[in-house]
Every structure is written in C-alpha cells, then in structure tokens.
Amino acid sequence: MDAAVSIPGAEPWSASGRGERARTGVIVVHGFTGNPIGTRPLGQHLAAEGYTIEVPLLPGHGTSHRDLARTRYADWYGAVDRLVDHLRTRCDRIALIGHSMGGTIALDLAARRPEDVDAVGVINPSVRPPPGLLPRLSGLLQYVAPYVPRDLAGLPTNDLVRDDVEESSYALVSARAARSLLGELDRIRGNLLDVTAPLLVVRSTEDHSVAPSTPRDVLELSGSRDLRELVCEQSYHVPQLDHDAALVATTIAAFLDDVFGSAT
Secondary structure, three states, X not given: OOOOOOOOOOOOEXXXXXXXXXXXXXXXXXXXXXXXXXXXXXXXXXXXXXXXXXXXXXXXXXXXXXXXXXXXXXXXXXXXXXXXXXXXXXXXXXXXXEEOHHHHHHHHHHHHOOOOOOEEEEEOOOOOOOOOHHHHHHHHHHHHOOEXXXXXXXXXXXXXXXXXXXXXXXXXXXXXXXXXXXXXXXXXXHOHHHOOOOEEEEEEOOOOXXXXXXXXXXXXXXOOOOEEEEEEOOOOOOOOOOOOHHHHHHHHHHHHHHHHHHHO
C-alpha cells in the first residue's frame, strides 16, 4: 500500500473534461523526487480548457526519501502506464505531458505504446545522466551512502529563477532509486526513433538539473514528423512554475488544440 502523502500540496489531482475536449485525456507527470506541486498548475490550466486531466503522484514520492528508496523506475513507469489504460476506457485520445523524469517516462511510454499515445509534450526531459557525483558513483553509493544530498546528486534545490516558489522535492536522494533511473536512460534514448506522435519539447536555456544536450537529443533522435520546440529564456529547470509559466501553459494548450483540433 502506498504511504500517505505527507507533503502539503503533493496529492494527486484529476479533473473530468467538458465539451468537445472531454474525450481527450491528458496525463501530466512530475519529475524524480518531485510531486504534483510542480505539475498541478499546468494540469489545472489544461482542465480549464476542457480536457480530462490526470496529475499523478508517482510511487515513493510526496512522502519521504525512505519511501522513494523502496521504489524503482519500473514502479514509476508502471503507474503512468496504468493511467493510460484507465483513460483509454473513457477517452478517444491520450496526450502525455512530463517534466524532467516525467518527460523521460512520457517518451518511453510513447515509444513502447505508439498506438495509445497521440501527442507528447516534454519539459526539460532527462535522457542522459545529469552532472554531479551521483551518476558517476551511484553503484558504490547505494551501499555506502544510500541517501545523497540533492546538490551532490546534481539536482539543485528549487532549480528556479523565482525565489518565491518551492517545488518541495526531497532534500535527500536515494542512490538506489536514482540508479534505477540512470540505468534506463541509454535504452530510452536509443528508442526515441519509435516516438512517432506529435512532439513538443520545452527547454530552458539555463538548466542545472539535466544534461544541457538532452532536449536537443530528443528533437534530433525522435521519429516524430511533427516536432515543435519552445525555448524558455527566463526560467531554469522548472519553467512551468517559473517566470515562463504562462508561456509554457499557453503553448502546451495551443499544441494540444492544434494536434487534436480536427478530431474534436
């Protein structure tokens, strides 16, 4: 059984759609060590546009870094995979929107289930190991230092320009959980050619949490024939909460409207 959410605001969130967009389901997925505090505002913006929305809390998140240590990439991927199945029972089309590792999961799922994913939007996704100590030493650290401070793990606390917003991500990172993600990145990057759905890549010009080449890798290696890019110049790793939040939300909404407009 999942642990009770202990971080205020980290609860999952969902909304039933309305009007002609109600048959389009959108899943908005947060990143590693994060929670829906970083994705709910975007989900709420899209819900106001009439889409059916799911903003999940991934296993091991929203509670304690010790709970994260008991989960692996397969658990996080599986949670989103099941949500796709759930939405398919009541929606005609599915879009995946993911921030950071949420974007990684979205790309992975779109590559594995192209018939079930009709559009993908990723915000500073991770498909290469980030800078920092953890990627280089995670194999050893999982035994001698199972919990690593965020900065040593290459994940700065609150990687935003704004100082009045907090992600409320874990201060400590589970080396074993992180290693399970790092171990999937080569495979996911290698399968990007299988991502054929329309794809929007949102990237920040300055990002301290993911490898700088990652968003460009996604654009260059994807198999999608409908590729779009939004560059955020006033935000760091979390532009959907930063100075570019309104731009990100309106651009994603316009992307979905453009992709699905003829089908609604």
